[in-house]
Every structure is written in structure tokens, then in C-alpha cells.
């Protein structure tokens with residue numbers, strides 16, 4: 001059967017994620033804001049992106065930096081006004097940039113009017129908008145844990161019942177079983193779509209349907225609680241309803257944060273005939289270097305496992321679904337510090353990782369600052385950390401007899417604040433992010449790593465990203481072609497072809513700090529030669545594929561074979 005490619009604008013787009021608090025501060029209060037984003041739209045247009053994913057900008061007490069929303073129609077004062085949102089949409093549109101926004105509807109803030117009402121009494125009309133349960137034997141209803149340490153239940157004095165919070169106790173879970181609640185959420189989605197947003201990134205969306213009767217983790221539970229919480233029995237019914245009532249009425253894109261989604265069920269969420277979402281993020285590669293029982297504890301990861309993650313997801317999606325590609329976001333360490341080498345080979349390895357991001361199959365998502373190779377930060381004191389996940393884990397660590405000295409290196413490796421340090425715009429004070437005092441300290445390496453430098457330097461990571469984006473736009477095979485891995489067991493080299501009808505691209509990436517030889521299979525060896533290299537992070541020396549390819553540390557090449 002000939003492969004029929006189902007073309008869509010969102011498959012061909014490059015997405016850029018903005019975490020507003022850390023992006024650009026326009027008024028010197030130390031907090032990034034909406035006018036600050038508008039100031040940088042020309043920069044984003046120059047980079048060549050098509051869509052911005054804007055993280056939450058709504059009213060929020062900021063217990064979890066905006067992922068705890070107290071008014072879905074309001075704009076956080078620190079970020080600006082609704083007029084600023086409208087202006088941002090308008091200015092972006094002038095530059096052919098679309099904007100998708102974060103939909104955070106698994107939970108709200110405890111300061112949302114709904115919850116203020118809900119907690120008042122058992123017969124309040126909003127009681128059932130949240131998940132309440134009386135104590136069982138004087139204790140929490142079950143043994144569920146929060147993503148951010150401790151029990152997922154909080155006893156509320158007013159009525160003597162517990163409410164469920166899978167995240168912080170200021171993020172009570174909404175009860176999607178309630179028809180009125182769902183209706184209110186759909187109305188709110190229409191409000192933003194009518195303002196001109198181009199779709200949604202949906203926070204922890206697989207968690208909206210809970211297991212009936214809220215059973216405890218079973219005996220011998222493997223500790224994979226995201227998977228346990230995800231994909232409850234009504235999740236697809238809810239998403240189909242949302243699609244029917246809202247999404248299907250607009251030409252938009254949607255991407256769900258696919259936490260806990262298994263490969264075998266992914267097309268139930270994103271398959272063309274499912275009528276739910278367009279894409280989900282999978283997290284397989286985000287946990288290869290973490291201990292399953294301790295998110296902050298690092299373990300050695302292997303390139304072979306890393307390749308397998310992408311291979312399996314591409315296979316699971318097949319021609320029915322479509323993938324999203326990300327290597328980092330506001331919740332994870334910086335990609336060059338994590339998968340590359342942020343010391344001796346920062347520039348080379350950041351370009352190598354970028355090459356992977358733009359040449360695998362799926363829609364690529366850039367996280368702000370990765371296009372200039374921003375790195376992890378290593379604050380000297382726990383006082384400098386802000387992220388609630390890090391701080392809760394730290395409290396728990398201290399309570400169990402740990403110390404700050406032992407905890408700090410874990411925070412250096414794993415804290416979400418690594419990704420949240422202010423974007424480094426230039427080498428002036430505070431990296432040009434603010435004229436005031438930034439809400440989170442800037443990374444001291446801003447004098448060397450910053451946008452102003454990167455834009456000027458033709459060999460910068462930034463200019464390499466521009467070339468990658470252009471390359472992907474010029475060659476459909478890089479968007480729609482299927483991936484075949486070559487020499488999968490190779491522990492240093494990630495090599496693959498992308499093939500679409502009569503077009504083929506070959507990508508070879510040395511994920512090691514050593515000079516490495518790579519032997520091509522016969523069928524490729526005859527096609528590979530230096531003048532077919534379209535892009536490389538090192539100068540191309542004459543070669544053919546018949547001898548071994550000699551790759552320098554973190555060298556990556558993209559060949560157009562025919």
C-alpha cells in the first residue's frame with residue numbers, strides 16, 4: 001500500500017515554548033511579562049519559528065508559578081493585562097506566528113472562586129466541582145501521593161473532609177465527573193479561541209478522569225504513580241466531548257502533556273479517527289536518568305535506551321497518529337547539561353542535540369534559551385531555589401535527617417529551576433533580562449552565553465538552529481519521512497535515515513566526547529559522500545561512506561542522499 005501522507009500545518013510547524021516569568025522583563029520589577037514578549041517577537045521571527053506555546057499567564061497566587069490558576073479569564077497583574085494578551089496575539093500574527101496557550105484544568109488554585117465556595121459546606125453548589133472524601137478510620141481516604149511529595153489528600157477544617165490534590169495542596173483536583181464544571185471549562189476555551197489563540201497545550205490532561213472509588217495503590221505497586229493515575233475510564237469520553245464541543249470548531253492544534261500515557265494506548269488520544277487531540281508529549285526519555293523512586297536522584301542513562309524510546313513511540317503512532325519532539329521544558333534540566341557536555345563541548349553538543357530535535361519524525365518544540373545553549377545553574381545555597389517541587393523535596397529530605405550539603409548537588413542536577421533562570425539576552429547587568437532584581441538569579445555564565453553574542457556569531461548555536469529550521473522547511477522528507485535506525489546497539493552513535501517516497505536523508509550523530517569511527521552498511525555506503533552533507537557542526541572534510549566515517553567529539557551531520 002502506498003503511504004498516504006496526511007499533511008497538516010501543525011506537523012510542519014516549529015514550536016517555541018515561552019515561560020513568561022523568565023523570558024523578558026519590560027518594566028524593571030524583576031518578573032518577565034507580556035510586553036517583554038512583544039519586544040522579542042522580531043527575534044523569534046528571525047529564529048524562524050511558527051508557533052509560540054505560552055505557559056500560564058492567568059491570575060494565580062503562584063504556588064506553582066502559574067500552574068495554580070485562580071481565574072481562567074484573568075491575567076496575572078505582574079504579567080500585564082488582557083489588552084497586552086490581545087496586543088501580543090496581534091503583533092505575533094503580523095509576523096506569521098501563532099500562539100497556543102496552556103490549558104490547566106486537571107486542577108485549579110485553592111484561591112479560585114469555585115474552590116472558595118466548594119470548601120464552605122457539603123451542600124454548596126460548587127462542592128462537587130472538586131474531589132472530596134470523608135476520613136477513613138480517621139485518616140486520608142487512600143495512600144495516593146502527590147507529585148510534589150507527601151500525601152495527595154488534605155484535610156479541610158470547615159467540613160472535616162479531605163480534598164484530593166495530585167500536585168501541591170494549593171492545587172485541588174477538579175472533578176470532571178461534574179457536567180457543569182466541564183461546561184464551564186469549554187466556555188472558557190471558547191473565550192480564548194475567539195480571542196485568536198491557535199490552540200492549547202494541555203497540562204497533565206490524562207489525569208482528568210480518576211479511577212472509580214479511588215482505590216489505594218495495590219500491594220506490590222511498582223511506584224509508577226503517573227501511569228497509575230493516568231487514563232481513567234472516562235478520559236476518552238471527556239476528550240471526545242471537548243473536541244466535539246470546542247476544538248472541532250476551529251483550525252487549531254492541540255498537544256496534551258501525555259504523562260502516564262502508554263505506547264499501546266497513544267492513538268486513542270491522537271489517532272486521526274479518535275477525534276481527541278493532535279499530539280501528546282511522551283516522557284520516556286525524561287526518566288532514563290532518574291531513579292524510579294526518587295525524581296531527584298540521577299542515574300547513568302544509555303544512548304541505546306534513548307534511541308529505543310524514540311523508535312518505539314514512532315512505531316506506536318504509525319500513520320494514524322503524530323508525535324511531538326521535545327528534549328527539555330520548564331520542568332527539566334537544560335538539554336545541553338543533560339544530554340550533551342556543557343563544559344568542553346557546549347557549542348558542539350548543543351548543535352548535535354538540536355540536529356536530533358529537528359531531524360526526527362514529529363513536531364519539534366524548542367524551550368526558550370536552548371537555542372543559545374543555556375546551561376544548568378548551580379546555586380550555592382538552597383535559599384536561591386524557588387521551585388515548589390524542589391523545595392518540598394528538600395523539606396522532606398531534611399525531615400528524614402538529610403542535610404542541605406547533601407541535597408544541593410541533587411538540586412544542581414535535577415531542579416526545575418535549571419530551566420527557569422532568566423533568558424540571557426546580552427552581557428549587561430542581569431543578562432539584560434531586567435533592570436531590577438530578577439525573581440530568580442541569573443546564571444553567572446551570561447557574559448559568555450547570551451542572545452546578542454549568538455545572533456552576531458555566524459557559528460553560534462542560534463545560527464545553527466536557524467539553519468536546521470530552514471532545512472526542515474525546505475525538505476518535506478524531514479517532516480514526513482519514516483525513520484530507520486542504523487546500528488542500534490552502537491553506544492556512541494545515533495544514526496538513522498528518513499525516507500519519504502524517493503527522497504532520503506541520512507543523519508549521523510556522535511553522542512560522545514571521543515573521536516569515533518562509524519561503519520555504514522553496504523547499501524548506504526555507496527550513497528554517502530562529503531558533498532551530500534547539508535549541515536554539520538564541524539567543517540566537512542572530503543570522504544565517502546565506503547571507508548569508516550570519522551566523527552569528532554559530538555559531531556553531527558545531515559546528508560541528503562537523493
Ligand code: TEU
Pocket residue numbers: 064067068104147167203204257259295330331332389416
Ligand atoms: O507537569 C506535570 C508533571 O509531570 C511534573 O510534575 C513533572 O513530573 C515534574 O515537573 C518533573 O520534574 C505539569 C507542568 O508542566 C508543571 O510545571 C506543573 O507543575 C504541573 O503540571 C502541575 O500543573
Ligand code: CA
Pocket residue numbers: 025026027028029030031032033078
Ligand atoms: Ca515585569
